[in-house]
Amino acid sequence: MNYKEIATEEDIKELMEEFCYFHDSCIKEMNYVSGCYVDVNRAMQPINVNRTVEIIFQSQMSDCRTIQVQFDKIKKLNLEPRDEEYDAIIYGASLIKVNMTFYWSEWENLKTEDINSSRGTWIAAERIRWKKLNDSDIY
Template sequence: MDWQTLSTDEDIKTFMNNFGYFHDSCLKESHVQTKSFVGENYGMAIDPSTSVRLFFQRQAGPISAIEIIFEEIIHFCISPFPESYCAVILDSTFIKQNGIFYWANCEGFNPEILSLEEGLTWISAKNVKWRDRSNLMGGQLIYGEKN
């Protein structure tokens, strides 16, 4: 399960095709990591770079689950679907514009219009890589404590 770096528009197109354009998928988990921390002597180490791991599953194969790491995050907006909606992703947008990657859980997302619309999850970052995690289907927790 090697990580595959996305660099070009062709890389994105191939990735989207491999994962069915996120059709009939769901965002199962996310994990945000900053590189800032407080050491044992209570000193603060500040590093502004942030990464986000997203874990998706979908109702088709051969690639049925993926993990994506967005590095050097610019924006991360996660908004649950309203209670009256189904949380299934039917389509998505994944583009690279001016050296920045944008992914959103809807077709036609426009990064020029920063939206906080209910049910819209989107992310922008400088670097992206992904790997096949089809061996991790089901409801078990992937990130965090397993208890």
Template sequence: MNWREVKDHTGIKNLLDTFDGFHDSCLKELYMWNESYVDEHLSMSMSTDLDTNVRILFQRQFHHPSAIEMLFEGVIQCHIIPAPINYDCIISEATVIKHEGLFYWVDDTDWKPEDAAYRSASWISSKALKWRDVSSWMGKQNRYGVINQD
């Protein structure tokens, strides 16, 4: 499961062609982290770098690949809208855009970065983007952590 770094339009086209523009897919899981923490002595450590990262698992109803994981490094913004009650969460189509040095994944192919405040879409922007085939990660099982039912 090697990571493929997206650097330019060719890398974006390869990702979108490989995953058929996210047609009939779903965002299964999302995991976000940064370098901030509180140690055992209750001292807080904070980074001043752009250190937020997000991993997203997408699954779809087709083979080769059936699931991919995307890694967004140096996240600028994350705007994910869950499906409302009585609606499904199927992604009909999504795209990846590179604009002014940032990568954007968005579930609306008509969306532009300038529309971010005005359009209702799920999207994420970051300084760097990687992806990999994780087709063995199909099914209901959570991959980013166990949900404690206590």
């Protein structure tokens, strides 16, 4: 399945409704690609040209159990995983666009003034795409 680009408020609404506003969901796994690397001759490509985070989310509520969300050109990733004493359930998430940056937060009702002080896991990125995954797509 192809990725669906998020560009407008309608695109945001489509993702949030499709995945039940992330109610009763969780982060299954996360992958970060910087774009920086050392080649076989040990020469450094020192610039983070990608800055991409891919997250696989799963939901108990959504008709689609699993989605993959790709955050490109991330500006900030604030990861606060809960330890074994607490559940890792996302009870509702937020996705907003401020100027040219998207903000996804594991907390509902994220407001512009709370963006950089928000607790929990949240991501700021220039571009977001998502797609549904079948059970056979999950590794």
